[in-house]
Amino acid sequence: MYSLRNNFPKFRFAMNPISTPSRAIMLVVAFIMLTGNISLFSKILEIYPLTIRNFPLLLSLASFFSVLTTIFFLLICYGRFSRWILAFFLLVASQAAYYMDQFGVIIDIVMIDNVAQTNPQEFAGLLSINLAIRTLLLGIIPAILIIKYFPTVTDYRKEYRSRSRLLIILFSSLFVMIAPFTAGYASFIREHKVTRFYANPTYTAYSLIKYGVQQFNISKPTVLKKIAHDAVMLETINKKTELMILVVGETARADRFSLNGYHRDTNPLLAKQDVLSFSDVSSCGTSTGVSVPCMFSALPRTEYSKEKALNQENALDVLSNHGVQILWRDNNSDSKGVATRMKYEDFKSPTFNPICAGECRDIGMLSGLDKYVESRKGRDILIVLHQMGNHGPEYYRRYPKEFEQFKPMCMTGELRDCTQEEIDNSYDNAILYTDYFLSEVISFLKRYDEEFATTMLYVSDHGESLGEHGFYLHAAPYAIAPKEQTHVPAIVWMGRNFDFKLEQLKPYKDYHLSQDDLFCTLLVVFELNSKTCKSKHDVLIQNQNLTE
DSSP: OHHHHHHHHHHHHHHHSSSSSHHHOOOOOHHEEEEEEEEHHHHHHHHHHOTTTTHHHHHHHHHHHHHHHHHHHHHHHGGGGGGHHHHHHHHHHHHHHHHHHHHOOOOSHHHHHHHOOHHHHHHHHHHHHHHHHHHHIIIIIHHHHHHOOOOOOOOOHHHHHHHOOOOOOOHHHHHHHGGGGGHHHHHHHHOOOHHHHHOHHHHHHHHHHHHHHHHHHHHHHOOOBBBBBTTTEESSSSSEEEEEEEEEEEEEOOOOOGGGGGGHHHHHHHHSEEEEEEOOOOOSSSSSSHHHHHHHHSOGGOOOOHHEEEEEHHHHHHHTTTTTTEEESSSSSSOTTTTTTTTTOOSSTTTTOOOOOOOEOOGGGGGGGGHHHTTTTTEEEEEEEEEOOTTTGGGGGSSSSGGGOOOSSSOOOOOOGGGGHHHHHHHHHHOOOOOOHHHHHHHHTTTTHHHHHHHEEEEEEEOEEGGGGGGGGOOOTTTTTTHHHHHHEEEEOOOOOOOSSSHHHHTTTSSSSEGGOOOOOOHHHEEEEOOTTTTTHHHHHHHHGTTT
């Protein structure tokens, strides 16, 4: 009895899974791998279906990601802050897992930038009961438990030795796991890179660090680089000043516009206008935070970076330097740094926008616009209207009730809870509202057709996945982004006194264009000539000689 009593505490200690920091860390890893990596293991099973032949490799891959995650936490969790670090990542992992599982998104630097720039209204649209329950059960409660019960280290030297031995064992085990399956791992690493992006929370942590470094570099003071400094105004036959409205759309897919052949009549009003819809236009990125600054910059998509774009002039700067009056009205998040040095008006609240029944509508951006134009007659004017458009996932909120033409609709942001028909109907109704908005923009410009050379250009920032290939929403890495996220609509209307005629552009209707062309298109519209655009191939530059 004496021996048993003396050994019982040791037995209880051995059975306590959080008796040491290392054991607590491994328990947290096991929890995250089981609850937060459903998307990762689902993607792996798509590549290697569960068969007797594939089972050893699948077991090796599951062990590999689990060991890597354990090593990650063992390396960053030391001392008194360990419990807080683990609690933080439990919360992060629960959030990342929800959006990966629910929408098929990847939590990379672009997605983190989207989250950082999300305004309260957009954030509210992403909230749901499922998110709240999942956050509570898989994030908050485990975080509280680990904070409360994480063991306190009394002998740091002993803990360091124990941790070092465990890390050596884990690194050695990686070799043991990989060695029998070198061919399988080589194929997995070379051909299925994107699957690794679903590793939670390690890839999320990598993206957070990368985003932090990017923001630090952006915040450092720099001298704004001059762009197209050689630009000169051309002498043209048409002496009328320019009035252009550039509508930056949101989350609109080219294949959902009936002007581009969609089987539903989503453009009944634009079809009555003399417009031209370009059928093959690609975006700079798959998110607003990338596409908007990219399309206004002189950088091509392949060379674009946020740091470069924000540290040099964009198209608006070049135009403003040559006397063009610039106004940016925004019913979305913001201009993503494009209009920092321009006149900017926020139409996301009733302060400016008079049409805010539940949600401020795009059509409100036309309110009072006539006063702005009237006060600047005799001067070139560019007005940018940044839409709320088809911003998801609550597409049903993006239009007034009178535009509920396609029914039934998906009346929630939980898109997986809706049928494909309901999602399509809600999304297409929002396209109908954009059709109405653009037709009203054209009607506004027609009132100034005698005094100005008027034109409207509409281009969406990016597209949207509506369940195709298991993807929802947008912001997929461009290298693997489905066409639904990169194929965007672009529509042009020209007034009677504009320098170009629509007939000149019709041969290019199916010509491949991209948002890279916007910078020089704006310069040409306002009759600016620069060597920056000499190597470009957009359709206005090709026809520029007709107006010189």
